[in-house]
Amino acid sequence: MRIELIVNGTAREVSAPPNTPLLDVLRNTLNLKGTRFGCGLAQCGACMVLVDGEPVYACMREIGTLAGAQITTVEALDGHPLRAAFLAEQAGQCGYCLSGILMSAKALLDRNPSPSRADIVAALDRHLCRCGTQWRIIRAVERAASLLREKAVP
Numbered sequence: 810m811r812i813e814l815i816v817n818g819t820a821r822e823v824s825a826p827p828n829t830p831l832l833d834v835l836r837n838t839l840n841l842k843g844t845r846f847g848c849g850l851a852q853c854g855a856c857m858v859l860v861d862g863e864p865v866y867a868c869m870r871e872i873g874t875l876a877g878a879q880i881t882t883v884e885a886l887d888g889h890p891l892r893a894a895f896l897a898e899q900a901g902q903c904g905y906c907l908s909g910i911l912m913s914a915k916a917l918l919d920r921n922p923s924p925s926r927a928d929i930v931a932a933l934d935r936h937l938c939r940c941g942t943q944w945r946i947i948r949a950v951e952r953a954a955s956l957l958r959e960k961a962v963p
């Protein structure tokens with residue numbers, strides 16, 4: 810099956826069986842290795858990407874359901890304040906969970922530029938971090954929100 814997608818703003822056409830997980834297409838066909846495979850069972854969030862702006866487990870979403878969809882992966886976050894904020898807060902240890910967490914954080918900040926701590930915790934509820942850096946991750950999202958609000962001031 811041939812499917813057209815918009816990946817990080819660029820039209821891409823891929824050929825794959827319709828039940829192929831989006832994660833496989835991103836990593837193995839499009840060579841976008843930033844999105845991680847963790848559990849493959851919608852349990853860890855390592856594979857999270859945005860589909861039409863909403864966080865989706867790429868390990869579970871079949872490519873045949875995505876014709877014409879807008880896919881956003883961690884590679885699109887170059888220059889985004891989330892990256893600077895996560896570095897400033899030293900929010901990763903092994904870093905394996907972070908590309909998925911960054912995408913859920915982006916979806917949150919896109920719809921809510923001033924999230925409360927409870928909003929951030931709820932938005933990241935689908936993610937596991939085995940290294941236990943949750944508090945630093947939460948502080949990093951708060952810092953990114955602050956940076957984005959500063960950028961928005963004319």
Ligand code: FES
Nearest residue numbers: 847848849854868
């Ligand atoms: S790899 Fe998709 S949720 Fe764990």
Ligand code: FES
Nearest residue numbers: 902904938939940
């Ligand atoms: S930083 Fe290692 S799993 Fe989160």
